[in-house]
Amino acid sequence: MKATQLWFTEDQTPGYKVQWRLREVLHTEQTPFQELAIVDTYDFGKALLLDGIIQVTEKDHFIYNEMITHIPLSAHPNPRRVLIIGGGDGGALRECLKYETVERVDMVEIDEQVVANCEKYLPEIASEFRNPRARLIFEDGLKYIKTVQGEYDVVIVDSSDPVGPAVQLFERPFYEDVARALKDDGLMVCQSESPFFNIDVLRKVVTALRDLFPVVRPYLAVIPTYPSGLWSFTLASKKVDPLAVPRERLKARDTQYYNPDMFYGAFVLPEMVKRAIE
Amino acid sequence: MKATQLWFTEDQTPGYKVQWRLREVLHTEQTPFQELAIVDTYDFGKALLLDGIIQVTEKDHFIYNEMITHIPLSAHPNPRRVLIIGGGDGGALRECLKYETVERVDMVEIDEQVVANCEKYLPEIASEFRNPRARLIFEDGLKYIKTVQGEYDVVIVDSSDPVGPAVQLFERPFYEDVARALKDDGLMVCQSESPFFNIDVLRKVVTALRDLFPVVRPYLAVIPTYPSGLWSFTLASKKVDPLAVPRERLKARDTQYYNPDMFYGAFVLPEMVKRAIE
Numbered sequence: 134m135k136a137t138q139l140w141f142t143e144d145q146t147p148g149y150k151v152q153w154r155l156r157e158v159l160h161t162e163q164t165p166f167q168e169l170a171i172v173d174t175y176d177f178g179k180a181l182l183l184d185g186i187i188q189v190t191e192k193d194h195f196i197y198n199e200m201i202t203h204i205p206l207s208a209h210p211n212p213r214r215v216l217i218i219g220g221g222d223g224g225a226l227r228e229c230l231k232y233e234t235v236e237r238v239d240m241v242e243i244d245e246q247v248v249a250n251c252e253k254y255l256p257e258i259a260s261e262f263r264n265p266r267a268r269l270i271f272e273d274g275l276k277y278i279k280t281v282q283g284e285y286d287v288v289i290v291d292s293s294d295p296v297g298p299a300v301q302l303f304e305r306p307f308y309e310d311v312a313r314a315l316k317d318d319g320l321m322v323c324q325s326e327s328p329f330f331n332i333d334v335l336r337k338v339v340t341a342l343r344d345l346f347p348v349v350r351p352y353l354a355v356i357p358t359y360p361s362g363l364w365s366f367t368l369a370s371k372k373v374d375p376l377a378v379p380r381e382r383l384k385a386r387d388t389q390y391y392n393p394d395m396f397y398g399a400f401v402l403p404e405m406v407k408r409a410i411e
Numbered sequence: 412m413k414a415t416q417l418w419f420t421e422d423q424t425p426g427y428k429v430q431w432r433l434r435e436v437l438h439t440e441q442t443p444f445q446e447l448a449i450v451d452t453y454d455f456g457k458a459l460l461l462d463g464i465i466q467v468t469e470k471d472h473f474i475y476n477e478m479i480t481h482i483p484l485s486a487h488p489n490p491r492r493v494l495i496i497g498g499g500d501g502g503a504l505r506e507c508l509k510y511e512t513v514e515r516v517d518m519v520e521i522d523e524q525v526v527a528n529c530e531k532y533l534p535e536i537a538s539e540f541r542n543p544r545a546r547l548i549f550e551d552g553l554k555y556i557k558t559v560q561g562e563y564d565v566v567i568v569d570s571s572d573p574v575g576p577a578v579q580l581f582e583r584p585f586y587e588d589v590a591r592a593l594k595d596d597g598l599m600v601c602q603s604e605s606p607f608f609n610i611d612v613l614r615k616v617v618t619a620l621r622d623l624f625p626v627v628r629p630y631l632a633v634i635p636t637y638p639s640g641l642w643s644f645t646l647a648s649k650k651v652d653p654l655a656v657p658r659e660r661l662k663a664r665d666t667q668y669y670n671p672d673m674f675y676g677a678f679v680l681p682e683m684v685k686r687a688i689e
Contacts, residue, residue, distance in 0.1 A: 401672045
């Protein structure tokens with residue numbers, strides 16, 4: 134589309150919105166779980182939207198997907214079995230498979246249509262669904278996690294925002310189930326929203342996890358297409374403290390954002406974030 | 412204004428724009444140098460715009476102003492004389508005066524109307540123009556810097572984007588003048604734009620400074636109202652390497668973003684930024 138200007142708008146707060154100019158809306162559908170769209174933006178490449186919110190773009194997906202994966206997988210001394218809850222775009226899965234110790238990644242995605250459409254429209258991100266070390270399970274992560282015990286080294290909770298299908302993934306009963314699904318030296322990570330716009334979400338997640346895990350460490354990355362750019366993840370661990378991981382154990386991993394220095398740098402919190410979760 | 416929706420739009424790239432809902436446009440004027448506006452936004456408080464670009468908002472100004480000030484002033488072992496070029500909102504000046512060693516801050520701002528309007532509309536940020544340790548000079552920083560030699564411990568180049576009056580502040584001849592204005596153990600810092608949208612600016616600044624200073628260290632902060640959120644500064648030093656500053660010399664300084672851990676954390680660069688400036 135050239136003559137007609139087509140813009141996608143995301144209301145990030147009631148008084149603050151972001152707009153992307155589109156070449157084309159490639160696909161829309163109402164799945165059993167959410168409204169799904171694939172759009173082609175001028176400046177960020179193709180993007181997946183769920184319920185009108187940008188989830189992933191070709192231009193900056195690597196930041197989120199590397200940071201939700203390489204921090205926990207580099208923190209764990211020997212990650213062999215990994216569970217991803219959500220992660221339907223396939224980016225976290227792709228990063229997990231860069232670890233030669235990883236024998237199998239189970240990915241539990243509630244919405245099969247997310248996987249199907251990412252494979253079709255975002256093949257560079259969704260590149261590893263057919264990898265023999267990957268096992269896709271189309272099921273509600275909340276239900277699946279109750280069926281496993283002491284099975285995983287690392288659990289990655291790669292969810293959308295705490296509205297719609299992902300609400301309970303931000304609540305304590307779910308984290309109890311994750312703790313049970315982990316081995317005795319296991320660790321989990323979840324995305325915990327923008328500390329700039331939604332510090333309450335981060336505070337709630339950290340508080341709930343501190344009741345269940347001896348080591349809880351929030352960390353940050355800058356993701357331009359997410360509200361405010363400042364994005365948080367929270368790592369919770371039964372044994373290993375990521376800040377005690379020796380530098381010489383960390384490797385370069387064919388990444389564009391993550392690197393061994395960032396492994397430590399990401400845990401440095403701005404003063405207002407540090408104070409808010411004390 | 413309630414019934415009428417009033418929105419301010421900033422085109423951050425040709426296909427990506429950000430909009431803030433406004434309560435009111437408080438002031439507009441054409442100064443001899445630029446178009447100046449003060450607006451009252453719903454979600455970021457009052458804001459200063461120059462030539463249609465958001466410079467500073469009440470909600471997140473502290474991030475930029477702390478990071479352009481506390482990193483260089485904490486890196487220098489004994490900052491006594493500081494020069495700010497630009498900085499008309501007064502935020503960097505306010506932060507400089509938190510250092511008890513600082514005897515005088517000279518602030519050279521080309522546009523007196525920026526200072527006058529910030530003092531009127533953003534008094535919490537522009538709070539120290541009348542401090543006895545502050546000296547305001549309304550002059551072109553490019554001209555002023557040629558008149559001084561070996562005078563400053565720290566020079567802070569707090570400029571707007573490299574369009575309009577600030578273009579030459581991103582070029583080598585100016586940096587040569589800054590080097591001359593610094594004492595033998597002095598250091599400078601400048602804002603060097605978004606590495607996500609404008610990596611060429613950062614690359615050019617770093618390259619020019621590496622020709623003139625033995626130590627050049629870019630660092631980052633997350634500033635939600637600036638394009639992409641990811642913002643760079645570049646520190647260039649004649650002697651001190653900030654990464655060699657001992658932890659015990661760093662103090663807490665009544666800040667909301669900066670803290671002693673952030674002093675080191677800010678220098679950790681994402682892999683794509685690191686590679687781009689190699």
